[in-house]
Amino acid sequence: xxxxxxxxxxxxxxxxxxxxxxxxxxxxxxxxxxxxxxxxxxxxxxxxxxxxxxxxxxxxxxxxxxxxxxxxxxxxxxxxxxxxxxxxxxxxxxxxxxxxxxxxxxxxxxxxxxxxxxxxxxxxxxxxxxxxxxxxxxxxxxxxxxxxxxxxxxxxxxxxxxxxxxxxxxxxxxxxxxxxxxxxxxxxxxxxxxxxxxxxxxxxxxxxxxxxxxxxxxxxxxxxxxxxxxxxxxxxxxxxxxxxxxxxxxxxxxxxxxxxxxxxxxxxxxxxxxxxxxxxxxxxxxxxxxxxxxxxxxxxxx
Numbered sequence: 001x002x003x004x005x006x007x008x009x010x011x012x013x014x015x016x017x018x019x020x021x022x023x024x025x026x027x028x029x030x031x032x033x034x035x036x037x038x039x040x041x042x043x044x045x046x047x048x049x050x051x052x053x054x055x056x057x058x059x060x061x062x063x064x065x066x067x068x069x070x071x072x073x074x075x076x077x078x079x080x081x082x083x084x085x086x087x088x089x090x091x092x093x094x095x096x097x098x099x100x101x102x103x104x105x106x107x108x109x110x111x112x113x114x115x116x117x118x119x120x121x122x123x124x125x126x127x128x129x130x131x132x133x134x135x136x137x138x139x140x141x142x143x144x145x146x147x148x149x150x151x152x153x154x155x156x157x158x159x160x161x162x163x164x165x166x167x168x169x170x171x172x173x174x175x176x177x178x179x180x181x182x183x184x185x186x187x188x189x190x191x192x193x194x195x196x197x198x199x200x201x202x203x204x205x206x207x208x209x210x211x212x213x214x215x216x217x218x219x220x221x222x223x224x225x226x227x228x229x230x231x232x233x234x235x236x237x238x239x240x241x242x243x244x245x246x247x248x249x250x251x252x253x254x255x256x257x258x259x260x261x262x263x264x265x266x267x268x269x270x271x272x273x274x275x276x277x278x279x280x281x282x283x284x285x286x287x288x289x290x291x292x293x294x295x296x297x298x299x300x301x302x
Contacts, residue, residue: 147244154250155300157236161261164229165289168268171222172282175213175268179275182209226265233261250299257292264289
């Protein structure tokens with residue numbers, strides 16, 4: 001940016017100098033150079049400082065402003081008026097040269113934070129909430145299903161025991177009759193073939209009559225049904241060992257019913273003792289079973 005003529009006296013200059021060697025005028029190019037150093041250029045797009053000899057921004061590759069590369073007519077690149085000639089060819093220096101249009105540096109703005117991370121967090125949170133709700137409904141539905149199944153099994157085992165107890169009651173009453181009629185030689189069309197198994201009169205020993213009864217195919221089938229019923233009830237009771245809260249009281253009542261049922265059916269399958277003790281135990285177990293069944297009716301659906 002060297003000047004060829006002194007702006008003060010108009011004499012030709014041979015080189016770069018801060019002052020004119022003829023009149024001592026401070027040279028413009030030095031002022032401009034100093035001001036350019038003090039006021040660097042900045043990118044208009046992103047605010048990054050531009051290199052002195054670069055044309056493009058090193059940050060965003062934006063081209064340098066045309067205002068920095070193209071000067072207006074009669075002005076230096078910094079906006080200062082250049083000397084002009086008069087009619088006689090003498091250079092006229094403008095009074096009080098002032099550097100114009102020196103812009104303050106533009107501070108680079110920090111990049112905006114992306115909202116993508118926040119949106120992702122919100123989406124994940126919403127998905128977790130939905131997953132928790134679905135899990136709660138699934139667990140609730142599963143628990144409801146278990147409670148319903150427990151109630152169904154409770155009804156089933158109650159009625160299964162009632163069926164077995166009814167068969168045991170019929171068989172036990174027949175045992176008592178055969179036993180009694182043999183000892184007291186009472187004639188009865190239902191017990192006759194058992195109390196007269198010897199072929200000519202009442203058996204001398206009631207055990208012979210009971211043996212004839214348990215050897216009868218029809219009665220043996222009846223006892224087999226009772227034994228099968230015992231196995232079925234046992235399997236159902238195992239499924240009911242851990243009752244839900246809604247059926248805890250029902251389970252306690254069921255256990256009492258089960259104990260009475262086992263006592264009744266066990267006496268019929270394997271009768272023992274005397275006629276008196278068997279009859280007392282059988283009648284007591286029969287009454288207790290019926291009592292416990294009635295207690296269970298408030299917990300079951302018939």
